[in-house]
Amino acid sequence: MESQQSSGAAGEGPIELTFITGNKKKLEEFLSIMEGTELATHYKVTNKEVNLDELQGDAEFIAKRKVKEAAKHVSTPAITEDVSLCFNALKGLPGPYIKCFLDKLGRQGLHNLLAAYEDKTAYAQCIYAYCESPDSEPQLFVGKCEGTIVAPRGENMFGWDPIFQPKGYDTTFAEMDLEEKNKISHRGKALEQFKAFLEAKANKRVKSE
Numbered sequence: 001m002e003s004q005q006s007s008g009a010a011g012e013g014p015i016e017l018t019f020i021t022g023n024k025k026k027l028e029e030f031l032s033i034m035e036g037t038e039l040a041t042h043y044k045v046t047n048k049e050v051n052l053d054e055l056q057g058d059a060e061f062i063a064k065r066k067v068k069e070a071a072k073h074v075s076t077p078a079i080t081e082d083v084s085l086c087f088n089a090l091k092g093l094p095g096p097y098i099k100c101f102l103d104k105l106g107r108q109g110l111h112n113l114l115a116a117y118e119d120k121t122a123y124a125q126c127i128y129a130y131c132e133s134p135d136s137e138p139q140l141f142v143g144k145c146e147g148t149i150v151a152p153r154g155e156n157m158f159g160w161d162p163i164f165q166p167k168g169y170d171t172t173f174a175e176m177d178l179e180e181k182n183k184i185s186h187r188g189k190a191l192e193q194f195k196a197f198l199e200a201k202a203n204k205r206v207k208s209e
């Protein structure tokens with residue numbers, strides 16, 4: 001995770017990328033999915049914490065603008081991640097505003113929001129955003145996981161994990177081990193696509209050498 005001085009040009013060691021997030025749990029899950037894969041040999045990912053503005057709008061718009069802003073703060077390509085939690089009975093809200101809702105209402109409060117509705121279904125969405133430089137067009141990799149909002153259960157206290165029970169399971173994310181969560185989660189699915197993109201990029205570089 002330490003930064004390295006190589007330029008990242010062809011044949012000069014790993015390609016450097018910076019994942020800009022202030023959320024240690026996101027970083028932990030990202031690293032646990034990336035580590036041990038072929039990609040670890042091609043890329044050196046460093047973390048930087050920058051408090052970036054998150055505009056209002058739909059999740060894709062927010063993700064694009066955030067990663068473009070992030071690219072201005074680093075000398076390597078930038079990666080950011082945005083997570084939404086969308087309640088179907090509430091037409092997709094809180095959506096990208098979940099962090100604020102969670103901070104103010106807590107997990108039980110989020111569950112209570114659905115008390116008046118029969119439909120407790122929801123989906124989690126993760127968007128990985130990649131931006132080569134401040135002048136480049138951002139690229140998005142989206143992963144979704146469907147589930148149900150339940151009263152809080154489980155030991156893992158990452159965000160809203162204790163109230164999200166993925167479809168087809170009788171445990172919440174907070175009751176699963178990380179490996180199990182990664183296999184089916186919004187983040188795991190977004191990273192499958194992002195990994196394929198990074199693999200193609202690394203292969204291209206190898207060929208051009």
Ligand SMILES: O=c1nc[nH]c2c1ncn2[C@H]1C[C@H](O)[C@@H](COP(=O)(O)OP(=O)(O)OP(=O)(O)O)O1
Nearest residue numbers: 020021022023081082083098099102158159160161
């Ligand atoms: O897998 C997850 N399981 C449970 N909770 C989660 C997960 N992933 C994000 N979360 C929480 C963190 C934050 O309360 C909100 C997303 O807000 P979001 O802006 O994307 O995250 P953040 O501000 O913590 O980090 P960042 O510096 O990357 O923007 O949902």
Ligand SMILES: [Mg+2]
Nearest residue numbers: 022054082099
């Ligand atoms: Mg944020």
